[in-house]
Amino acid sequence: MTDSATSDGLRERKRAATRSAITSAARTLTAERGLNGYTVEEVCEAAGISRRTFFNYFPTKEDAIIGHADDDIPSDIIEEFVAGGAGSPAGQISPTLFRDLVTLSLRLAEDMSASEEDTRQLIGVVRKEPQLILRIIGVTEQREAQFARDVARREGVAADHPVVQMAVVLLSTIARKSSMAYFSDGNTRSYPDLLLENISAASVLFSQPFNTPDTTAAEGQS
Structure with a gap:
């Protein structure tokens, strides 16, 4: 260095x-x-x-x-994730993308305990000042847009590539659902446990066989 x-x-x-x-x-x-x-x-x-x-x-x-959008994901963790796609041809979705996205999610989950008190404090503040929700939505959109750019950079594709967009939507939704369960009253489970459960559920769903429905017959009847 x-x-x-x-x-x-x-x-x-x-x-x-x-x-x-x-x-x-x-x-x-x-x-x-x-x-x-x-x-x-x-x-x-x-x-x-x-x-x-x-x-x-x-x-x-x-x-x-x-808080600042730049503080969401440490740059060294992101660069490690991006480097994981170096072995695949640019423009092709790497065969390890899903696996590496799960690994990235678990790496970020390791920081949950360190930032837990800050998050709980923010939840309490938003409950007291609910108008802040709009600000949170704005920052969340910034973070998701940056994440899309990072995934696209790894894969050598445009940020609006459908696989990139689905990766961002899916991981963001799973992280949000896991966080809501983790910070809910009475929860005794760890955040990584909840995160893995939700990722596994999504994996089961999306691993089912899928054939594009034939819509031509329905169009002919309309």
Whole structure:
């Protein structure tokens, strides 16, 4: 690794730590006082930053509460996933895509315990300030669009390739369903266990034989 790459990595880790500190402070203050019960200056004081630094990272308090899309998936894990498709010809879906998507999902699940308290805090904040749901939807769409670009880059196809789009929709839906079950009241199962159960269910469903229905007869009768 070059000195430049090392410097860039350190710089990005520092930026990620600053983003995390701002988000944590904003969520804590929102949980305590509500969205309109504190100022940006109070977030800055709690995070140990200047007002200028805050706005270098987030345009509003609402954005700070939700967090940054770049912090969703660590870049080293994504690059490892992308490298897994290097052995396949560009433009052809690699035979290990599904397997590697499952592996990627489990790698990300390993971080669940580390971020669990943050997630629970965000759930509590959204329950208190439900208007934040629209912001979450927006960030989720950004993250899914980036994930599609990463899958497409691995496979050497366009981001709107139907297999890429299905991979994003399927994995995002499974992750969402697993998270809802994990954070539900009374749950005693681990997130990886729930995730694997849902992935297995989807695998069983999609492994069933499928023949494209012949619609020509129906069209002729209409």
